[in-house]
Amino acid sequence: MKAVLCKAYGPASSLSLEETTDPVAGDNEVVIDVHAAGVNFPDTLIIEGKYQVKPEFPFSPGGEAAGVVASVGARVKHLKPGDRVMGLTGYGSFAEKVKADASRVLPMPDDMDYVTAAGFSMTYGTSMHALVQRGQLQPGETLLVLGASGGVGLAAVEIGKAMGARVIAAASSDEKLEVARKAGADELINYSEGDFKEKVKQLTGGKGADVIYDPVGGNLFDQCMRCINWKGRLLVVGFASGRIPELPVNLALLKGASVVGVFWGAFATREPQANLDNFRQLFQWHSEGKLKPLVSQTFELDQYEAALNTLSTRQAVGKIVIKTR
Structure with a gap:
C-alpha cells in the first residue's frame, strides 16, 4: 500500500509518500481500506514531536478515517469485512490502509458519504464531549x-x-464569521478589531458568557477569563495560537468560574458507552439536518504537504480532507 511516512520529526515537507507493508489486525483491531482521511491540528503537531502521542518511526499521520472494513481481529464482533465505517485512529490514516482499535470505529450512517464521515469524528466528537460532559x-x-x-x-x-x-461566534476575519453565521451563530465578534473582552460584555449585558469554547489559547484565553459569567465554564480545547496560556487563578475565584480541560481521545477510551451515546445523538441531529459538516477543501494523497500547510497556517475554513481512492 501507499502511505505518507514520517521518518524523523520535522515539517510537512520532510514527509514522504512511499510503498510500505499492509497493516495486520490484532485480536481487538480492524483494518480499514481508507477512502478519506480527516486533517486535524494534532496531525501538524505529531509530525514535529509536539503531540502527547509519539509513535515509533516510521509512522503515518492522520488521526481519523472513513472507509470499508478489510479485515477484523478474532475478538471483534460488532464489525465485519465490507462494513462502511468511520473512526478515530490516532495516527496512520494518511495511507491506503490503516488499522485501529475496534472500540474506536463506528458504522457510518447510511446518509453520510466518506468525505463527510472522514471529517466528522474528531471535530464533532470533541465538541460534543466538550459541551455535554465538560461544559x-x-x-x-x-x-x-x-x-x-x-x-x-x-x-x-x-x-x-x-x-x-x-451562540456568540468569534473569529479573526469577517469572511470566517460569515461561515459561522451560516452555521447558525446568533452574534458575531471579529477579534482582530478592538477590545474582544468589551465586545463580549456588550453582547451579554455586562455578565459575560456562561460557557466559553477555546481551541485557540494565547492572548484570547487571557481575555476570556475576564469576560466569563458567574459560575461560567471555560473549556480548554487546544492552543492553535501557539502559546499555552497561564491561568490567573484569582480570576477563577472572583468569578466562581471553572477552567475545564477537554481531551476527547482519552474520554472515548475511558468512557466508550458515553462516547457512543454522544455519537448516536450527533447522527440523529445530522439526519435531521441540524448538523451540516463543512468540508471546504479536499486533497489527493500525494498532496499531503499542501493539506497540512493549509491547516498549520490557519487558512482552513471548516474541515480539510484527504481522499485516498
Missing part, C-alpha cells in the same frame, strides 16, 4: 466559541444551537 451547557445559556470557522469551532456552533444555547 454541561444548558438551554438558554450563552455559549462563546473562539475559532468559530475552524473544524472544532464550527462543530461547536452547530451543537450549541442544537442544544438550545445562544
